[in-house]
Amino acid sequence: MAFFPTPETRWHPQTDTGALKASAVRFxxxxxxxxxxxxxxxxxxxxxxxTPRPVYESLRESRAxxxxxxVWFGDERCLPSADPERNSRMALxxxxxxxxxxxxxxxxxxxxxxxxxxxxxxxxxxxxVPEFDLVLLGLGEDGHTASLFPxxxxxxxxxxxAALPIFNAPKPPPERVTLxxxxxxxxxxxLFLVSGESKRAAVARWRAGENxxxxxxxxxxxxxxxFDAALVRHPAGGGPAASAS
Numbered sequence: 001m002a003f004f005p006t007p008e009t010r011w012h013p014q015t016d017t018g019a020l021k022a023s024a025v026r027f028x029x030x031x032x033x034x035x036x037x038x039x040x041x042x043x044x045x046x047x048x049x050x051t052p053r054p055v056y057e058s059l060r061e062s063r064a065x066x067x068x069x070x071v072w073f074g075d076e077r078c079l080p081s082a083d084p085e086r087n088s089r090m091a092l093x094x095x096x097x098x099x100x101x102x103x104x105x106x107x108x109x110x111x112x113x114x115x116x117x118x119x120x121x122x123x124x125x126x127x128x129v130p131e132f133d134l135v136l137l138g139l140g141e142d143g144h145t146a147s148l149f150p151x152x153x154x155x156x157x158x159x160x161x162a163a164l165p166i167f168n169a170p171k172p173p174p175e176r177v178t179l180x181x182x183x184x185x186x187x188x189x190x191l192f193l194v195s196g197e198s199k200r201a202a203v204a205r206w207r208a209g210e211n212x213x214x215x216x217x218x219x220x221x222x223x224x225x226x227f228d229a230a231l232v233r234h235p236a237g238g239g240p241a242a243s244a245s
Contacts, residue, residue, distance in 0.1 A: 007185075008222030009215075011207070013229035017054075017195050020226050024055045024193055027224070028134065029062055031189055035133040036068045045072045045135040045184070047146070048087030051193045052136060056094035066101045072126075074137060074184060075146040076109035078118065078175035086111075111177045115165035118177040123162040132187035135217070139194045142170070143202045143212030147178035155180025156216050181216040190219050194227040203231045 014020040028044070035042040042065075046052070076087050083089060088108035096106055107125060111118040137145045147166050148154040155164050162183040166176040184190070192214065194203060205212055217223060 007218040009206075010222060010224045012224060012226045013232070014226055015229060017228060020051075020193065020195055020228060021054050021058055023226055024052075024191070025058050025062070027191055027226070028055070028059065028136070029064060031134045032064055032069065035188075036065055039133075041068050041070060042134075043070045043072065043129055043132045045074050045132050045137075045179070045187070046087065046091050047074055047136045047138045047193070048076075048090055049138045051138055051195050053090060053094050055193065056091060059095055060098045064099070066099045067105075069101055069105060070129075071096065071101065071106045072129075072132065073107070073109050073179075074135065075148075075176055075178035076111040076118070077173050078111045078115055078177065079173060081108070081110075081112045109163075109177050111175075115167055115175045115177055119161070119163040119165040122177060122179075126162045126183065130186070133189065135184050135187040135190045135219075137184070137190065137192045137214070137217065139192055139199055139202050139206070139214050140171075141198045141202055143205055143210070143214055145192070145214040145217065146184065147176040148181060148213040148216070150213060154213050154216050155182055157182065181213070181218075185216075185218045187219045187221075189221055190217055190223040192223060192225040192227075194225060194231065196228075197231075199227075200231050203227060207232070 032042045073087050079086055109118055109122050142150055149170055160180040160182040164178050164180050166178055168174050169176050206215055
């Protein structure tokens with residue numbers, strides 16, 4: 001039986017996408033510093049999509065202790081490893097091809113092997129990582145996050161597999177590999193980055209308490225959501241922006 005606790009959600013409105021990028025960079029770097037000072041390593045799960053790309057690009061200029069980073073992915077499309085639509089390819093192009101992260105610590109999902117084999121291999125890799133330090137996620141127009149879509153198994157049960165094969169994603173390509181909601185929730189911090197007019201309805205549903213897939217990410221520490229404040233105003237500009245909560 002699936003278990004979906006309700007985490008504390010902290011909403012952080014940003015004045016525009018530039019402010020969102022800057023706030024996200026500060027948040028990520030602060031989390032990295034704390035993790036490395038405390039445990040000597042920083043396990044981060046990355047998201048794909050258009051919103052985090054400028055964040056990754058901005059991180060290039062940071063004086064981070066890159067050799068202590070361990071880079072994981074929340075989901076991946078079943079495409080050739082060099083395909084530009086792959087999340088791992090985007091992360092390499094935007095950030096990790098430009099910083100001294102040892103290649104062995106860049107854990108791309110082997111989704112080119114197919115959804116089933118890719119999920120099995122990634123779950124095996126994750127056996128030695130009991131908890132992430134930071135999970136970075138986005139929000140889809142339909143409320144999905146990673147490749148956890150409405151109407152599908154989001155893997156929220158305590159005994160859910162760490163990585164799930166997806167065969168019928170409503171967005172192309174239909175075959176994907178995704179971390180389960182349960183595995184994404186095993187993190188010290190979770191940060192959602194949300195921008196774009198197309199996300200307005202999904203933000204409204206989440207703030208109204210609907211059980212969309214994104215709301216099923218439930219770490220003990222709760223989740224932080226950085227979003228363009230315009231998404232909670234009337235499209236014509238009326239109504240006040242929400243404050244963080």
